[in-house]
Amino acid sequence: MRTLGRESAGYWIQRDEAASSASTNSSPFDDSADQKRKQWTIVRNHYRSSSRPNSLRGLRFAALYEALHTLGTLPEDHQFHLDPVVAKRASNYLGMISTNLDIEPPRLFPQDGEAAVFTWDIGPIKRLFTVDVDDVDLTDVNRNTMMRCDHELPEDWREQFPALLQELGGKILAFSSSATDGDA
Amino acid sequence: MSLWESQSIQFVWFLSSNDEIKTNDVFESLMGEEPVSFQRNKAPNPANPFLAIANGPIDGSEATLQLQPGRMDLVITPSASVLDSAEVGVATIPTISTCKRVLAGLPQMALKVPCVRLALVLNLLKPAENVDEARLVIEQMISQKPKFDDYSDLMFQINRRKSYPELDKLAVNRLLRFHVTAFQSVMMTNHHGAHSTSFSRENFAASMMVDVNTVPDGRLFASDDFVTIFSTLAEEALRIGAVGAVSALED
DSSP states (O other), X not given: OEEEEEOTTSEEEEEOGGGTTOOOOSOTTSSOOHHHHTTEEEEEEOSTTTTSOOSHHHHHHHHHHHHHHHHHHXXXXXXXXXXXXXXXXXXXXXXXXXXXXXXXXXXXXXXXXXXXXXXXXXXXXXXXXXXXXXXXXXXXXXXXXXXXXXXXXXXXXXXHHHHHIIXXXXXXXXXXXXXXXXXX | OOOOEEEEEEEEEEESOOXXXXXXXXXXXXXXXXXXXXXXXXXXXXXXXXXXXXXXXXXXXXXXXXXXXXXEEEEEEEOHHHHTOTTOSSOOBOHHHHHXXXXXHGGGOOOOSOEEEEXXXXXXXXXXXXXXXXXXXXXXXXXXXXXXXXXXOXXXXXXXXXXXXXXXXXXXXXXXEEEEEEEEEEEEEOOSSSOOOEEEEXXXXXXXXXXXXXXXXSOOBOHHHHHHHHHHHHHHHHHHHXXXXXXXXXX
16 A cells, blocks of 8 residues: 555545556445455544644744744845754744743744744733843833843753743643643 | 553653754664654644654554654554554554553663653543443543433543652642544545545544643653653553543542
């Protein structure tokens, strides 16, 4: 048998070409011989889609990974160029955010080619999470008063991760490990 | 209730970084065999969100290791030949032996990236003759029965955390989901331009998902921790699966 395609919706299509010219009117579900069944194309919802993100949230995060990769491949003189090392580092932080916190995907813009900035709108507050080549910053800006609040984050990754969980997510932690759920 | 067989079993490592992970090496070290197929993808996107996929047959089942930003999933399913066989309506894999097979490979696993969460998901299935029979099984498991029978789309989900003092108060989500699963197979004749004949068939099953996953609290798990934590998760998931009811969360 030859695999013709595996669609993103999770369907599996197979066809046996050698037997495709044969003809029969019996059902493939009858208890007939294998030789007869090879004339059929089988379309079945298969089981391997359970770890594929298919929620809108999951797809939006996937689009952000793609965008980061694209920014990292732009020429240095392009206005949206992003240092590839920063793009990769930002992807790691984004993966941590998407899989551990039940929060919405951020927006993204490159800053002078040297940093990736993720933003969220929380009422009048704009939250900016900036990732550069060796550091991260988390800042809240009140758009009405323009007051800024810089969150202190430890430099060491092992101390930084718990602080980030607290500052970014608070108590909004993921409770499911399925990639197909709304929080995936 | 006896423990059901599984539609799929999923081990998940939530990664602190995707750097320097060689998916095919991880697969071979964990499963003891080289993957049959391996794909890499530099740029994950909505249509193909994976960075890498390694796949191979394992003890009559099929193991797929998928790397995505932030997570690596090992999914064990029935083999492709069973799934695409016309004779099989609802295909399953043995639950206990499959878990043991993966747990046995963890000490050799070539994954050095610290993880922020670990999870084990059992998708348990009990095939049923029809949707009503499957629904009746679920009603008994959740101890809920409406006063009417003409309803559909039954689903029940509940989560109760459990703390493990022996693991430095590690908290674990125990998310249970009960529902009826329908499988549809459609088969068509391979005639070009001629009248094609199609047949479809539906199979039903009562489903119970047991998703035990550690609560992110800032700690990072090194490879040395994987055996201890996954063994704890497996013990709890199998216990809950064997009870087969919401009351399993009372412990």
